[in-house]
């Protein structure tokens with residue numbers, strides 16, 4: 001009997017939701033377990049990094065890596081698994097586009113450490129202690145990974161063969177992707193394993209989306225009574241559907257919440273945030289500058305709204321910030 005293909009799962013800067021997505025395959029996970037030999041999956045099995053280092057190069061058929069790259073250890077593991085794998089799959093928005101952790105690119109790493117260790121209201125740190133890269137105690141040396149300056153998507157660190165979108169990918173998306181990859185008929189390298197059309201195309205409310213949208217203000221789901229049938233964008237809620245890849249079965253819209261864009265852009269869209277911005281900006285009712293500003297001010301967090309999952313892979317990538325010298329970590 002031929003050997004089963006070897007498969008690995010790994011997580012980097014991740015919330016664990018993408019690991020849950022594997023478990024959410026439910027009974028289909030038994031088919032996966034029967035079809036493959038899982039050789040590395042730290043969240044579920046007791047394999048160590050040295051086990052991967054001992055494997056022959058390209059001996060793993062496919063590695064599914066979720067989470068963004070934020071630390072030196074994550075970068076090292078991404079490079080190691082790239083070397084050991086024939087196919088590397090960026091799984092979930094964080095790995096695909098930088099994800100929600102990528103919003104940290106609005107701050108410097110120094111500002112993040114300062115907030116977490118010195119300034120947040122719940123922090124008590126009179127010694128102003130910070131994590132050390134290396135520490136020796138009683139002749140035992142400990143080393144911590146470096147905290148990198150920015151959050152990166154997986155393909156900003158190593159070559160990636162395929163992408164499974166979503167935060168997290170739905171069980172159906174994940175199952176279809178597995179079937180595609182294990183079926184032997186691989187799609188073109190670089191493919192995102194979900195339909196290459198906008199979410200509006202598969203949305204149950206698409207018939208109520210007007211040809212021409214007009215906005216006098218934007219509303220928030222938390223303080224709006226939302227009609228359960230009508231297109232959410234038509235109701236003045238920022239729905240990312242026109243700029244977002246389909247494949248999630250419009251689960252958020254079916255739950256009466258706007259799409260937040262986790263499947264990323266289609267292949268024809270270079271910058272998902274810019275795409276929805278151009279759709280929205282051209283549909284503001286007023287043509288008077290002050291009034292346009294007032295309408296746009298009803299979107300309180302533009303970067304978190306338009307680039308929630310993709311800031312590191314967007315044209316913007318990160319924010320350039322001048323540090324305030326007197327409050328730097330160096331002065332601690």
Ligand code: SF4
Pocket residue numbers: 013014015016017018019066067091092093094095099100166167168169
């Ligand atoms: S893509 Fe979403 S579910 Fe997956 S690790 Fe990132 S934040 Fe969590």
Ligand code: SF4
Pocket residue numbers: 199200203204205206209230231232233234239240241242253259
């Ligand atoms: S904008 Fe949103 S609610 Fe409207 S059709 Fe598109 S996905 Fe559906």
